[in-house]
Amino acid sequence: MPGGLVALLDDVSIIARAAAASIDDVGVAASKAGTKAAGVVVDDAAVTPGYVTGLSPARELPIIWKITKGSLRNKLLILLPGALILSLILPTAIVFILMAGGCYLSFEGAEKIIEKVGGAKHGETLDDTIEDPVAFEKGRVNGAVRTDLILSAEIMAITLASVSAESFFVRAAVLAIVGVGITFLVYGAVGMIVKMDDVGLHLAKKPSATLQATGRFLLRAMPWLLNALSTIGTVAMLWVGGGIILHGLAQVGFSAPEHFMEGIRHSVEGATHALGGIFGWLTYAVSSAVFGLVIGVLLALIVHWGQTLLGKGGSVH
Structure with a gap:
């Protein structure tokens, strides 16, 4: 009996050590994958404010929260299981899916x-008379979630490639950690950006001259910042x-x-x-x-x- 108990405790300790090692592996892998996906995170943060620019300030945070929930659904319910399944049964399909997203x-x-150069408008915009604000807001949220799906797919693909040599458990855990972490990082930052003008207005009413000056600066700077983010x-x-398509073409044999x-x-x-790294990266990004x-x-x-x-109407004229 003592021997059996000792053996059981020894087995438990081995399992515990293995679990601890797995958790450590997940943490290290998630950190590395998150770093590699940082470039796409910047893109995601730059794209999103445009979906709430010009709308009622009272609706900005609710809209961002709706987009955040949509992003989590994209990553956890669609992309994570899809990436894991494809990595097991048809890894080559991921390239073509990413190229379609690109x-x-x-x-x-x-x-x-x-x-912007004078062509026809793509869908309803804030310059038009909005007859149904609820439908307009829903359309903006849906558009943001669709764009997020593509950017999230790139993030998850980069993450998956970074941990392709790990076990299935580690891959799944890292995808979940990076997906959730990046979502809250991106949309938390977006929320702060779009509400910065409200902060500026609040500070401008304070008795302190320094706070008033800071508030006025924020109020003047926010329209420029939001326009810049729209362009970015x-x-x-x-x-x-373009980068997704270029890399995908190279992976399928057309690398020219x-x-x-x-x-x-x-x-x-x-x-x-000495500045080659910066200018080289910028050149490739522009290309x-x-x-x-x-x-x-x-x-x-x-x-x-x-x-x-x-x-x-769908009919041929």
Whole structure:
């Protein structure tokens, strides 16, 4: 009996040590994966404020919370199980899914630029008379969640690639940790950004001259910041979308476009010496955005041609 008890306790201690080691592995892997996904996090944070810009201040945080919940559903209910299943049974499909997402982002970014240079508007905007505010808000939330799905897919794909050598349990745990952590990081930051003008208004009413000056600065700066974030968000769509497509093409055997971009990057790095890392990265980012813009414009032309051909009602004229 004592021998059996000792053996049981020994087995328990082994299991406990293994569990502790697994938790440690998850923490290390999540940290590494989160770092690699940081670039897409910046893009996600830049894109989202545009969905609440110009709406009633009272609706800003509720809308962001709706988008946050949609993002969590995207990551935990769709992307996490989908990524794990595909990594087990059909890992090559992930590349094509990401490329389709890259095309969507490129299309959305191109549409925004076409609108800014005087093209037809893409859907209802704040410049139009909004007859149904509830439907308009719902449309904005749905648009944000769709865009989040693509950006989240890229985050989860980067995370999965970072832990591909780990056990199934570790991969699942890391995907969940990174997905939830990044969601609250991104949308928490977005919430603070869009409410900064309210903070400025509050400070401007304080008796302290320093606080009043700070409040006035925030009030003056926020419109510029939100406009800048809107522009950054558009560029981010093209940058991420173009980068996804370039990398995906290389993975399926058509590596010439990516090699061409890499060649330009290496040339810039060699010419700028100590600042080569910064300028090389910037060159590749701009090249990816230009590539995404070209793909997006082509897709926009095809979509608009199809809409013209079929008509809004779906019938051929």
